[in-house]
Amino acid sequence: MNTQITDVVIVGGGIVGVATAYLLGKAGINSVIIEKDSVGSHASGFAYGRLGRGVQPGPHTAIQSEGWKIHNEFARILPEETGVDIQFRHRSSLSLAFTDNEVSNLQDNLKLHQLNGEGNAHWVDAEGAKNIESRISPEIIGGIYSEEGADVEPYRLMIALVQASERVGATVRNDRGIGLKTKAGHVEGVLLEKGILSCQNVVLAMGPWSGEASSWINLPLEVRPLKGQILRLQTDEEPFTCSLGWAGNYATSKPDGLLWAGTTEEEAGFDDTPTSDGRDKIMASLLKMIPSVTEARLAQHTACLRPVSSDGLLVLGKVPEIEGVYIATGAGRQGIVMGPAMARVITDLITKDSTSIPIDKFDPSRFAQSF
Numbered sequence: 001m002n003t004q005i006t007d008v009v010i011v012g013g014g015i016v017g018v019a020t021a022y023l024l025g026k027a028g029i030n031s032v033i034i035e036k037d038s039v040g041s042h043a044s045g046f047a048y049g050r051l052g053r054g055v056q057p058g059p060h061t062a063i064q065s066e067g068w069k070i071h072n073e074f075a076r077i078l079p080e081e082t083g084v085d086i087q088f089r090h091r092s093s094l095s096l097a098f099t100d101n102e103v104s105n106l107q108d109n110l111k112l113h114q115l116n117g118e119g120n121a122h123w124v125d126a127e128g129a130k131n132i133e134s135r136i137s138p139e140i141i142g143g144i145y146s147e148e149g150a151d152v153e154p155y156r157l158m159i160a161l162v163q164a165s166e167r168v169g170a171t172v173r174n175d176r177g178i179g180l181k182t183k184a185g186h187v188e189g190v191l192l193e194k195g196i197l198s199c200q201n202v203v204l205a206m207g208p209w210s211g212e213a214s215s216w217i218n219l220p221l222e223v224r225p226l227k228g229q230i231l232r233l234q235t236d237e238e239p240f241t242c243s244l245g246w247a248g249n250y251a252t253s254k255p256d257g258l259l260w261a262g263t264t265e266e267e268a269g270f271d272d273t274p275t276s277d278g279r280d281k282i283m284a285s286l287l288k289m290i291p292s293v294t295e296a297r298l299a300q301h302t303a304c305l306r307p308v309s310s311d312g313l314l315v316l317g318k319v320p321e322i323e324g325v326y327i328a329t330g331a332g333r334q335g336i337v338m339g340p341a342m343a344r345v346i347t348d349l350i351t352k353d354s355t356s357i358p359i360d361k362f363d364p365s366r367f368a369q370s371f
């Protein structure tokens with residue numbers, strides 16, 4: 001058995017785990033990231049990469065808005081620190097409505113955006129929408145146009161974050177966490193398939209696999225995988241002027257020259273293989289938004305798993321009963337934007353034992369109450 005001692009062990013090398021290693025490193029704390037596959041090889045590396053500003057009132061508003069702020073800092077700092085171009089760019093969006101019901105849902109949404117100070121999001125009728133992007137379907141009734149928001153290339157972001165973390169003292173170890181070593185209510189280390197890593201603090205950032213840690217902490221963690229697929233397409237079209245969205249689907253021209261389109265929401269357990277059914281559904285929604293994209297060639301087809309909790313809220317904070325254990329998961333469809341803010345919360349809790357970001361609703365022990 002191989003025994004080493006470190007300040008913090010982070011189980012999971014997705015955006016939540018690696019951003020935590022980076023922010024801890026900036027605060028002078030060394031960490032080891034334990035990753036069973038490879039860093040960024042799941043949802044964090046293969047997401048769409050849309051970054052919303054977090055303007056809709058709700059339990060996640062503060063954390064989204066903090067995530068938005070941190071991403072803007074990352075966009076400045078990470079390329080400088082690592083030389084990796086993360087392809088961050090401010091990018092406007094057009095959310096489309098094809099039915100009266102969709103119009104009323106989007107208009108309710110717009111009111112919430114405006115209430116929360118997103119001044120430039122506004123309603124456009126069909127003609128206004130066509131003036132913004134002439135290739136959208138003639139069948140649309142209208143939509144919301146917003147100049148807010150940005151996107152990033154998630155895999156490049158992960159590469160940059162790992163490199164930047166290593167520069168401030170983090171290391172990555174390929175292994176699988178299988179349990180915790182505890183003594184008198186304190187964590188003393190993480191049990192790995194290939195040894196034990198002794199430490200004072202453990203961060204469980206295991207994404208959709210977080211439920212595996214329930215038995216480690218003696219607490220039910222109701223987090224499940226929700227599969228989503230994305231197509232990257234080569235087309236002869238000129239790049240689209242903005243990011244397009246409709247009923248949970250999206251499409252945008254990325255700096256790699258490809259048109260990225262998604263997505264699906266599938267309850268498929270831990271199966272993350274791309275399927276022809278997923279491809280056909282995404283193509284159908286893409287053609288509904290942009291009927292002219294008939295000649296697209298498939299360059300890449302990916303599938304990955306979002307971590308979703310049973311009540312749709314984050315699971316974020318200290319684990320009760322075992323001193324020194326923290327959990328950060330459950331970001332669902334918004335983990336790229338919220339991940340760095342979740343990392344900020346965990347870093348605050350480890351370094352200051354408190355955080356100014358409201359996290360009461362994300363209490364990791366809340367699932368025990370429904371038992």
Ligand SMILES: Cc1cc2nc3c(=O)[nH]c(=O)nc-3n(C[C@H](O)[C@H](O)[C@H](O)COP(=O)(O)OP(=O)(O)OC[C@H]3O[C@@H](n4cnc5c(N)ncnc54)[C@H](O)[C@@H]3O)c2cc1C
Pocket residue numbers: 011012013014015016017034035036037038039040041042043044045046047048049050051175176177178205206207208209210212226227228229230262263303304305306307328329330331332333334335336337338339
């Ligand atoms: C199709 C799709 C599109 C998306 N688009 C967007 C978007 O545009 N914007 C946005 O904000 N979000 C988006 N998301 C959501 C986002 O990708 C996820 O919420 C986020 O990546 C989750 O990050 P994570 O670090 O919690 O989990 P993950 O990325 O899953 O990372 C967890 C890591 O932990 C490792 N792990 C688990 N258990 C163990 C163990 N026992 N030992 C060692 N390692 C372990 C895993 O191998 C994995 O690498 C999208 C998701 C999907 C599926």
